[in-house]
Amino acid sequence: MTDRKQRQAAGLSEAEAIERAKQGDAEAFEYLYSLHKRRVYSLCLRMTSNAAEAEDLTQEAFLQLFRKIATFRGESAFSTWLHRMAVNVVLMQLRKKGLPVVPLEDTIESDEETPKKELGTTDVKLAGSVDRLQLQRAIEKLPPGYRTIFVLHDVEGYEHNEIAEIVGCSIGNSKSQLHKARLKLRDFLKFKRAEKAGKP
Amino acid sequence: MTCAELQQVLPELIEGEREAELQAHLQSCSECAELVSDLRAIAEQGRTLRASEEPAPHVWQFIETQLRREGLIHDPGTERPFLLRTPTRRWSPAIWFVPVAAALLLSVAFLLRPKPQSTVATRRPVSDTPSAFSTPEPSADADDSALLEAVQKRSPAMTAAYSDNLRKVNNYISDAQKSLQQNPNDDDAKQYLMQAYEQKTMLYDMALDRALP
DSSP states (O other): HHHHHHHHHOOOOOHHHHHHTTTTTTHHHHHHHHHHHHHHHHHHHHHHHHHHHHHHHHHHHHHHHHHSSSOOOSSOOOHHHHHHHHHHHHHHHHTTOOOOOOGGOOOOOOTTTOGGGGTTOOOOOOOOOOHHHHHHHHHHOOHHHHHHHHHIIIIIIOOOOHHHHHHHHHHHHHHHHHHHHHHHHHHHHHHHHHHHOOOO | OHHHHHHHHHHTTTTTTTTHHHEEEEEEEEHHHHHHHHHHHHHHHHHSOOOOOOHHHHHHHHHHHHHHTTTOOOTTTTTGGGGGSSOOOOOOOOHHHHHHHHHHHHHHHHHHBTTBBOOTTTTTOOOHHHHHTTSSOOTTHHHHHHHHHHHHHOGGGHHHHHHHHHHHHHHHHHHHHHHHHHTTTTTHHHHHHHHHHHHHHHHHHHHHHHOOO
C-alpha cells in the first residue's frame, strides 16, 4: 500500500472497511487484504510447505472472500470467516493432490493412534528441546487433518472455539486432534533425533 | 491418577485445565512429566513458525486485477450509477441499457411537451377502453402514462396492447428489484432486471416509431 493509502487506512476500522468493500471500494479491499494477508499466507505456507503454492492459495482464498463479501453479515468474526475459506481452499488443493483428507468428525480412534504405547518406549529424549527446522519438516509429514489443527492452534494461535468454527468440528474434537497431532510430531522428532544419533 | 487415566484426559489437562491435578501426577511420574514437557515444547516452538514473511506483492496485484476484471471493485470517487451499486457487475449490458431507456423517456417527454390546452401529466384519457388505459397499474409511472397517451392519440387500436405489455414489464421489473433487494448477489434477478429494462426500452422504441408522423 502507498503511504497515502496507509494513512487513510489508519483511520479506517475493519468494520468500516468491510462495509466499503461491499460497495466495491478498491482501497477498502486492499486494506482488508493488508490486515489479513500474513496470517492467511502463513496458514497456506505451513500447510503446503511451498511458497509458490502458498501464494496461489492465498490469492484464491482472498478472491473467494471478496467475491462473497456482500454476504458477510457479521455473525462470526471476519477473520474466522476468512480463515475458514482459506482452510477449505487448502484442503481442496490437498485433495486434488490425492492426499487423503479425512473429515475430523470421521477420525476414528485406533490402537495405532492411542498414545499410551509410546510412553517411555524409546531411549531418545527431546528433553524439552525442539529444533525449529525439524519441527517444520515434521509438520509436513502430518496428515492434513492433524496439520490443519496444529497450524491453526499452535502456529497461528487460534483458540479451540475458533478452530471449531473454522473447520466445522466440536471443541472437544479440536482438542483431541491437536493432542494427537502433537504426539505424532513428538514421534517424528524422536525418530529424527534417533536417526541423527545413529540409533536404530 | 494413573498414567492411563492421565492419558485419557491429557488433551484437556495440557490446555491448562485442572493444572493442579496434572502437576500432582507429574511430580510422581517422570515419564508423564517428560511427555508433557515435550508436548509443551512442541507447542511453544510451533508459535515461532508463524510466518513473518509476507506474500509477494504480485499476489495482491493479481487479486486486484482479477477483481477489477470481474467488476467487483472501483476506485473511490468513481461511484457507480445507483442501479449498478451492487457487489457484482456481471450484467454490464445494463450499463448502456439504462441510459438508452432514459434517453427514450426524454424523447417521449419532448414529443409530449405541454400543449396550451392540456397537460400530459394530469389529463385524464377519453379512451373508450377504460379497462386498458384509464387505470394504469400502480407500478406504471408518469412516463408510462405519457407514452400510452401518445399511443392513444396516434394509434388508438394499439393502446390496449401497449398498456398490457407495459404492465407486464413493470411487474417483471418490480419482481426482479424485490429479489435483488433481498439478495444483492442473485445473478438470475440481475439478468431478469436487465432483460426487463431491455423489453421496456423496446416497447418505447416501438411506441415512438408508431407514434411518429
